[in-house]
Each structure stands twice: as structure tokens, then as C-alpha cells.
Amino acid sequence: MAGLTLDLIGMQLFAGVALGAVYVLLAIGLSLIFGMLTVVNFAHGAFYMLGAYVGLWLMAHGGNFWLCLVLVPLVVGGIGLAVERVLIRPLYGRGIDYPLLLTFGLSYIIVELVRITFGKAGFPFDTPEVLQGAVDIGVGYFPLYRLFVIGATAVILFGLWLFLERTSFGLIIRAGARDPLIVRVLGVNVSRVWLIVFGMGTAIAAFAGLLAAPLQGVIPEMGGTILAEAFVVTVVGGMGSLLGAVLAGILVGVVVSMTSLFAPEMAKVAIFALMALVLLIRPQGFFGRAGLMS
Amino acid sequence: MTSKTSKSTTLNRRSLIAGGAALAAAPFSFHTARAQEATIKIGFPVPLTGPYGAEAQDQVRAAEVAIAEFNAGGGLGGRKAELLVRDDKLNPGEAATRALELIENDKANFIVGSLSAAVQLAINNVTKQRGVIFNSISQSDAINEVADFSKYTFHEALTPHMTAGAVGRYAFSKFGKKVAFLTADYAYGHEMVRGFQEAGKGMGVEVLGDIRHPIGATDFSTLLPRLQSMKPDILVINNFGRDQQIALKQATDFGLKKTTKIVVPIMLFTGRQAAGLAAFDGVIGGTSYYWGVEDQLPSAKSFNDQFRKMHGGRVPSDYGAMGYAGVRTVLQAVKNAGTAETDKVITALEALKYDYYKGPQYFRKCDHQSVQSVMIIECKTKDMRNEADVFQVVASEAPNEANLRSCEALGHKA
Amino acid sequence: MATDLAFEANRQPSPMLEWATRHRVALASLFLLVFPLVMPFKALAVMILIYGLYALGFNLLFGYLGLLSFGHSALFGAGAYLCGIAIVHFGWPWYLAIGLGLVAGMVVALVIGALAIRTRGIYFAMVTMALSQCVYYLFYQAVDLTGGENGLRGVNLKFVNIFGFQVDFLDPLSRYYIICSFVIAALWVLSRILASPFGAVIEAVRENEARARASGYDVMLVRLLTFVLSGAFCGLAGALLALHLSTVPIETMHYETSGLAVMMCLLGGMGTFFGPFIGAAVFLLLENLVSVWTSHWQLFVGLAFMVCVLFFPRGIWGTVMERMKA
């Protein structure tokens, strides 16, 4: 391990956190949707991909990246609303298998529609000009855009926190995530809450997809790979727990980056090994409710 | 029937991929046209779905050109050729099933195709057991080795050893001797590393490190700081397709290009189009074919023109072009042998000396590897004639058996 | 995770249905005899048999015991690899290799099961997936034995010797019937298991774990044993796959193969005897037919799933059985 310096470890940590940021955004949506609707959303990766493609389309039609950051979540969130209303709502109360299967089928359809519309090959997605280049973060030069991803994630998390803590609607969601029955007891219009939660989850996924686009470029399959990892994060954090999703997301990012330092080819399996370990010690994840969905 | 063309535009590819009009016209006659006995059937399994769908589609287009030429030339005494396209979904199990379908059900005479090492090895195992000629158009070192090779196995594509060797010899002499590798952790990646290292022997090359990443990685940010800290003259990125695009993009973001020359064994035409100039700018890579050589090579010019004519003015990609050569070699051998009988076609293939699109080629006797040129390319940044004019050929290594792994090394008796 | 499909429970069904249920394996055998003749091609018919058997093994755990595993690809893959390795590297006779594949499925099931059975619900699904990914990685890295990413090649079987008769294994129809005989045997064994006292215990545990425990059943042990039995079926299916394809792709172990079992099972009707088979047949046929016609076959597969979920929630066979009972 020649050349293993503190600076390098510092860089790895930063890289890990930046990597984790995208996981966090995806896991939050998954966790929110699962916690409230008990829907295991297999189409989440497809919405993530859709975010990148909608961004691509907007940019090609005269939009800029900053506008996309606002419009993409709105557009994809809108699609999410429609999906919940038309496809998922009829399945409530039928157990978790059915929404799972439906969203799985839906992910096939979304990916294929994108292939038909945009083609099978991917597209480049340029990093916005002001965010290009690398900056000195004390331990080395780190790409500015990745710092922006960390910042943007923090902003989204802060906004979400404000929304959940300071609005009455947020209160309902927090209560509901802890116990879905409570919401009904409170006499709230449950279907409207669920509709909005699903829309929010997909909007955040789309935002994550847009953020990831300049890192990786855009292809129709981009959601598939990351979905499995996002599930790991969600489960490690405890399904239904937002705090868990945040901590687990960063943890997984850091575990990947640290594994990359010592045994890079094991970076992928490390994620799964971590999950197995966490669940064997704590079967409901960090902050999950015990016995949920059993 | 092969004049049926898949007209595709970048934004709308809702076109039928079936190779023949018969398939398109009668979607449910999945037995494929029970054409008269006389038709020479070439099964063509390629990954139409999956990450290499774009390349696969181009392979089909190029193969169609070969079929059309053969049929326009009167076929084999009037016997026409037919292309049976199958989607192997980039999955070896699916590919083996498709190969079984093509052989057992469609009675295909030959199989040409595949776009991954694992897939071609799976198809090869099926075809060699059943004594059917398979001409692989995808890179692999393993398929030439004695364990997998059979007399029915032909390999039209380059091998990682040839590609990496050519790129290595070029790069090490030009950009420096301190080399670091970033390698996808599977056979293809390892084979590339081996190719580079053998090329570097005797050139005083110093390997600073070889960092392996899991195949299908979407993020290299955790590996790049380490590579950066090694301060290499050359960073060789031994991965393929999407992995390569992302790795190049992120290496650019991390500013690696400022201090280091980045080299890839295979630089894909479609990859360059998907990832954009910024990622590929300044990168040196190898390829089996770039259409731009038509100015120097008459065979390339003629192939490109045929392709343009049949496919709405587009130009063939590197992997696509191998679909052409893969099918045309087999059909030419059929013509030379005067029959579609397997053993005679094998003999004809072994005797074939051809120049179809990239200069002279022939199949080496011991492992049926096509001995051919390797082109070294780099991105064009200016003077592009059109959208497809993305590379320029900076060097070309002439066909030379010495650049292949020796027959003994592959386990063949000399 | 309540299933409401307990067709094995004797609640006085119609005599016709009861007769059919009692002789279901015989009836299925008759059907399977003519099955390859109506399929587009024999290799597809074999794939349906193999994936049907795989889904059947999965269904024992998912449909009958009520545990959703996302790790079954490890059992399937272990069966395929061990059968293949026995032939390629050790030159074992084919029948012993199949036996080894079956045992390998059980052993991997025992290991994964022993670790995972303490978790429940969605967590169980995730632990099994994680552990199966670790198994995947193990086989991926053992390049000398498994061929790594290139897959294991050379599982070549030209002839099989059955009671002195030399049968050409490369002949598509003979291959079908040889593999079919294993599948029918497996169906028969499964039918016996479901009708056995232990079959009742499996369902009891699914229906009410706490009650089963209070009645004196070691629920963990029941789960583990069922997991291992499930592994035997999946391991056998894997072994047959290795022989049929003559290669073992690493994809066999990928978690998407686990997902496939879930999909086939739900499509056909979980907790029903033939559901997994029907699901496998419909899935593979649909994929095959549509993918010859258009490269956008995934659109149609996706649509078929959604239609099934929205309109036939009990799956195809589940819906048929329900109609027949009503």
C-alpha cells in the first residue's frame, strides 16, 4: 500500500460522501414511499433515469441546467402523481407483492419508451460551465461539480426537513411514516397524502438522476444498476426511516470509497456484504420498525 | 428480401430489427420463413437489447450489406443467402438458447455474431458440439485457446492481445514509460493488461499499479485519486463500452488529463458519440476499423458506399463493420467451395485471403484467428467533415502473425 | 404476507377437481409429453421445463411458506455450477453430476437459510439477496473452477446411457425427454411433500406463525428445512440447465435471476401447484415471440405484467383454479 497518505484517505472520504449523496436522494424517496404507502417501488430507478432524460430534452430545447433543477422534478413528479393515481391506487390493501410487481412492469415500460424516443445509445451530458474544473479542498483537488452535488443534496434535505417539521402536512407524513394507521385515525384524506408522497418521492428521484447525469452521461439503463444499491441503502437505514436513509446513504458511499482504496474490485460486493452484516445483527436496519411487513 | 432496410434516426429507432422482410411482414411466423431448401441461412445472434444495442443494430446493418452483395452477385449458383437475426440480450444463456434454436429449428448453416466474450464462448460451445461453423465478431483471447477452440470456430474480430499490443507499442514509444492501469475485473480486462504488458517488455516500461474495478461500475471517483497519486505518464483504461465512457468522463473531471496521457485499448465509435468529445478528447485508442480510412483504402471506400446506400447515408461503426466481414468471409468461402457443406467451407475459409474493408486479412491455420491490421485513433477536435467524422487514424499496425499470441501459447500443437 | 390460495386444504372440492388434484402429476406428465410439439422450438420447451422447475422450487418457499426470497439465484446457480464443474473438471458421469448439483442447491440453501431465517418480510428478501450476491462474487472470482465472467464452458454431454440404451443427448427431442423425466420426478416429489404431514406444517406456519409455535412447532426449523427443500429443486433445475446449455453463464447467479423466479411465480399464481410452471411458460414464450418481432420486447413484457397485476392478481393459474372452484 505504498502512497497511502492521509491526503489520499481524505480525498477518498470526500469521494465517498459525494457518491453517497446520490444514494441518499434515491433512498429518501424509496423510504418515504415505503413508509407511507408500503409500496416497494421498483420503478424508482426508472424515474431517476427519466429525470436525466427530461433534463437532456430541456437542455436541447433551450433550457439551462439551473432551470432543469427546478423543472425536472416538477415534470417527473407530475408523472409520478399520475402513476400513483391511475396504477398504484387500485392496489392498496392487497399486500406488498402487487405494487412491487406493478412497478417492476412499469420500469420495463418506462425504460423501453425512453429507448424508443431517444434511442438505445446514450448521450453525453455536459457539466454546467461554472461547475467545471477542480478545486483545492485541502487534501487535494476535487471536482467542483461533485462538491455541488453534496451541496444540492444538503439543500434538498434541509428543505425536506423544514417541510416535515414546520408544515402541518409534514406532520401528517411524519406521523404516517411511523404508523400508517394513525393518519387514518386523524381523519386526514389519506389518498391525497399518499398521492403527494409518491409524487414527492419520484420528484426527488428525478432530481437525483439529473444530478448524476453530468457525472456519468445518460443512458436508458442507468436506473437499473443504481436501484439495487439504493435498495440496499434504504434497507440498511431501515425502511420508512428518513434519518436512516441519510446515514446509510453516506455510510454506503464511504464504505465503497474505502473498499476502493484497499480492494477496489470488491467495491460492489462490499455493499451487499455490508447489508448482510447489518441485517444479521439488526434485522430491521438502523432505524426501521421491527417486524414490519412480516 | 434483404433489401429491407432499418431506417433509423437518432431520436426514433422504432424500427423492426428483424433482418429479413419475411420476419417483418409476418411477425408470428417465428419459425422464420420456411424458405426453400436452397437458401443458405446465416444465424446472427447479437445483443439488440442491452447496453450494446446500438452496436448490435449496426452489426445487423453491416451483415445485411454482405448478404445483399452475395445475393446480387447471384448467390451460390442461384442459391440465395438469408440472415436470421436473433436477440441474444447480451446473456450467454439466452445466446446459447438462440444458437440451439438457429441450429435445431431453423437449420441455420452457419452462425456469425455475438458481442461479448462470455456470449461468444457460450455460442461456440453449442456450435462446436454440433459441428456448425461459428464466426465470432467480438473480442476474446479465450476463444483461440485450445480448450474452447474447435475446427468449427473462426474469429473474425481482433483479440485483446492484438489490440492492446498495437496500442501499447504506439503509446509507450510516444508518451512515456511509467504506466498505470485501471482495469475492469473480468477476463477481457485481464487479457488487455496482459497484452499491454507483453508489448511493454523490452521497452523499459514500468507498471506503477493496476487498479481493478467491478464490471458495470458507474462511478470511478473513488479510484481516481489513487491513480492520480501514482503520477503515471500513461493511464491505460482497460474496460469497455459504458464503463469506459464513464471512466473517461470522470477522469476528465478529476483533471487527470492535465498530467497524464490516457489510453484505451478499444475506442468505440458509438461510445464517442454517446459520451461526447469532452470525455474522449486527447485519448488514444485502438480500433479494428474507422470509416475515415476510405480516403486511403479502396476496399473501405467500397464497403462504406454500399453501407451508405443501403442505410440512408449513415456510416458503419467499428463493431458494425465486423458484422460485414464476418458474414462475407463465410459466404465467400461458400462460393469458393462451391457448396455450403461444413468441412469444405472450413477448408475454403482457411485458404481465404481477403481484403473486404480494412486491408488484407487471412485466418491463421492453428486457431482460425483473422490476422489483420490494428488502427490507432484519436479524437478529432477540428476540421470535422460531418457528425460522424469523430476520429483520425494516427497509425496503423500492419497484419503480422508475430503480434498474435503464438500457437504454442494457446495450447495448439504447432 | 397472507396468501389466500390454499388449494391443498381439503375443503370438499368438486369430485372432478379432487380427482384431478390427486392425479395432477400424471396429468402433467401426459401434457409434458406433447408439450415440445406445440412449442416454437425444442430448446425453448426445455428452458420452460427448467425455469418452471426453478420457479416451482421457489414457490415452495414463497407460495407455500410465505417467505419472499430474493436470493434463489444462488441456489439455482450453485446447482448449475457444481454439476458443470463435476463434469468439466472431474469427469463425473452425468447422473452423479446432477446429484451433486441438487446437493449443492441444498447446501447453499442451508447456509443462506441459517443466516437469514431470523429476519422477516422485506428484510428477509434483502438479506437473502445480499447473501446470494456474496455467493455470486465467490463464484465470479473462482475463475479456475468456474470460468469467471466468461462462464463455465465444456459441460459437454453427447450420449447418455439409460439402462443400456445409448441416447443421443444432442438430439433436441431426446434431450427434452431426458430432462423432462427429471422434472416429472421432481413434480411427483413435490406433490408428495405438499401432501405429507410436513406439507401441512408448512402451510400452518405460513398461516399463523405464533399459533404454529404454540402448537409445538419449531418455526425456525420448519423454515430452514423448507428453504433447504426448495434448494434441492432449484439446484436440480440448475444442474439440468448446465447440461442443456452445455455452459454455465455467471448470469445464472445474478440477482436478476432471483427476480425472474418471483415474476414467474406471481404471473402464474403463487401457492398453486402448477402456477410457477405456467408463469415460466408464459414469460419465456412472450419474451421469445416478441423479441423475434421487435427489439422493444420489454415494452410488451412490462405491459403483460401490469395487466396481470391489475386484472389477474391471483396469477394465471390462480385465476383459473378460482373459476373452477366457483
Place this chain on the structure above:
Amino acid sequence: MMTQAASQDQSVIMRTEGVGKTFGRFVALKDITAEFRHGAITSIIGPNGAGKSTYFNLLSGAFAPSTGKVLFEGRDVTGLAQHKFAHLGIAKSFQITNVFPLLTTHENIRVSLQALVSRFDIFRPRTRLHELDDEAEALLERVGLAGHRHRLAGSLAHGEQRALEVGMALASHPRLLLLDEPTAGMSPEETRTMMDLIVRLAQERTVILVEHKMKLVMGISDRLLVLHHGELLAEGTPDDIRRNDTVKRVYLGQREH
């Protein structure tokens, strides 16, 4: 399975020595030492939140106590797995109806019977276990469900389900039967039938019952334990309890319903 401590009083079937249970920081039960006599009906009573159910769960092995010991026929059974209790001769019914809803009543009983003879027999047809069928039939008769043998347990009326559950508990030939509020949610008529059944069952075995409605058990119990705030408030015969001032204050003082 046999009693090992001969020094123990043979008339005591179950004994708890200083058992307590905490959930996190919440103390549900503390330091209870009590004895249950062989052949008697003992009722555990107390107001809501007194710790009755927790105590019941410790006795029936649903979970282990945080402190103290549980002895059955002189044998220490503290922390033993739940399913082993059935094999020792302890059976229980749950407070919330707990049957196998999608199995028939007959299957419900038979599965319970089978637990003692054939748990892991995976190959013989279960229909060949004739003796179990006959015994299941007899048990159905006993709990008054003979006419419902082919119905799915989930489709039975509430009272019938409770009866079925008692039948299932009896299937393990228990020497000790633990019943958690067996009449919860029942109509007065169903309650009367159930009480009659309990008295009949108690002729052959020991019964411990948890009940919220004190009046109901006064008549049939031999002994009573009164819990309050997780502690043992009093124990004795029904008459003792009736006369106990503390009990009157904390328990009878409340409105019964």
C-alpha cells in the same frame, strides 16, 4: 420431560420465582413469586395495564423473563423456546383469536395433533395418519365444532374460533392449559358455553386463566392472583380476595364493565 426435583412440592405444577420483565425502560412486571397448584383453576386478574398479559406470556414461554425463574413441574423452563413448551405439556390459547384461517377446522386440529408425532415427515401422505384424523374428530366433537369440520377456520364465528383454539390447545395433551381472556369479545351466551367448557376441561388438567372481568372467574376459580402495576397485590381463594381491602380499593373500586 419428567419432573426431576423430587424435593419440590408435588402439588405445585408451575412456580415463578421473582420474575420480572422490562421493555426498554418500561417495567411491565416486577419480582413475582407465585405457585400454581396441580389440578386447580387459577385465575390471574387485575385492571388494565396490571401486567396480566406479560405474566401470561412468561408462563406460556412467549418470551423470557428479564429476571427470575419459571419452573414447570420442578424443572427450570426459563428462556426455553416457545415450541418446546407444547412438548412439555403446556398449551395456550391467545388473547386475540389465533387460528390458521385458510385451513379447515379439521386441518387446524390435525396440524396441532401432528406436532407431537410427526413434525418432519416429508414424504408419507398425511391422509395415512388415520389415528390423527380420528383424534381430530373427537376433539372437534369435544369443543362443539363437529359440524364444521370442512369450513375454513377464518370463516367461523368469533365464539367458534375461540372454541377451535381451545381444541387446538388440547391437541398437545397438555397437563397445563393456559388461557388468555378466553371470553374476550364474546356474547353472553358464548361466554357461558366457554365457561362450561373450561370447567369441564379442568377436571382432567390444571388451568391457568387470565381474565379482566373478575366476576366471571370468581365462581369457577380455586385460587386467584391479583396483579396491579406489575406487582403481585394479593393471592388466595376467591373468598380471601373478596375480603381483601387493598384489592377492593384498587380493583373493585373501578367500574366494571
